[in-house]
Amino acid sequence: MVYNCTKRTIFFISDSTGITVEALGLCLLSHFEGVTMRQVRMPFVDSEQKAREAVEIINATQAKDGVRAILCMTIVNPSIRALFQLTGGMCLDMFGTFVNPLSSELGMPANETIGMSRNVGGSEYRDRIEAINFTLGHDDGISDNGLQEAEAILVGVSRSGKTPASLYMAMQFGIRTANYPIIPEDLERDTLPGTLANHRDKIFGLTIDPERLHKIRTERRPNSRYASLDNCKEEVRMAEVMMHREGINMIDSTSRSVEEISSMIVQQLTMRQNKRLVGY
Structure with a gap:
């Protein structure tokens, strides 16, 4: 694939609302002036079946654009995250990047309950x-x-x-x-x-x-x-x-x-x- 920033697509993928990953992704993009990307939101991808359906859309988009997509993800389940890695897109895995190293530093596993940040009952x-x-x-x-x-x-x-x-x-x-x-x-x-x-x-x-x-x-x-x-x-x-x-x-x-x-x-x-x- 040939790099072409004018046809890039960015996917915001989450097993919850996607608000956090979208905010972070847009913040990162704000540092690159002149780059316009088509934004696609994929919230509530909380099962492997939904992930496979999302992957089909991503692969079709990459084939149409002629360049790999950018995937911003907050997916708790590592098996689901792995499916998106197979697309060949550029994966900005928020959990893999931040949660896993923090888990190692603290010497304890992270809670893998989806939507923990919302804490609706709190x-x-x-x-x-x-x-x-x-x-x-x-x-x-x-x-x-x-x-x-x-x-x-x-x-x-x-x-x-x-x-x-x-x-x-x-x-x-x-x-x-x-x-x-x-x-x-x-x-x-x-x-x-x-x-x-x-x-x-x-x-x-x-x-x-x-x-x-x-x-x-x-x-x-x-x-x-x-x-x-x-x-x-x-x-x-x-x-x-x-x-x-x-x-x-x-x-x-x-x-x-x-x-x-x-x-x-x-x-x-x-x-x-x-x-x-x-x-x-």
Whole structure:
């Protein structure tokens, strides 16, 4: 087979949901600019029969592409993993690469129960579900009720990335997150929306380049004052002045992914918690 990156196909294969392996695979691919790959997801490959069916698809794809596929796998069962090795594809075996060496280091076998990372019956899973419900109930300034239970509150002008970051923090970290848009009326009053002034220690501000904001808003409401570049510039400027005066830490969401924004906020939350524990 001749190498040709324009026809590469990457398979995300898992005996569970495949969320973990897809996230890791995409993270690895992000380091190779200009490479576009067709992505195929294969979750719940938890039997040899399903694996053989998947292998047939992979082999047919490789024959059509004229180049071997890339297989990102989180498969617990070694017999099933071995079937994919026979395809001749480039196998990025997450369990073989990480779990087996760790098992040797710890001197004990790994638990081969499928889906261990989800731990559906555990308290961590329940905390995440509760965090998601809280975040959905406090999205876009829907309600002030129970705001004292929020662990983080995101503020910023409309379309600056508050909702995606809030939901990601709830889903991935189990953090109860509320978010509030800073609307023109707030800017005219030059005050934080709602009752947020009572929760300054939980607030994080998102800001964004006006040019980027203009493009995002134009997709939503073309040819409107809301989306005009001049209005975007003014809203961002006034919002930044307000947040600076209120002592709110700001994160620029212009070129940052939801994962990056969320991780930065979680890091700051952890630092604040540590400072409280040591009496700062």
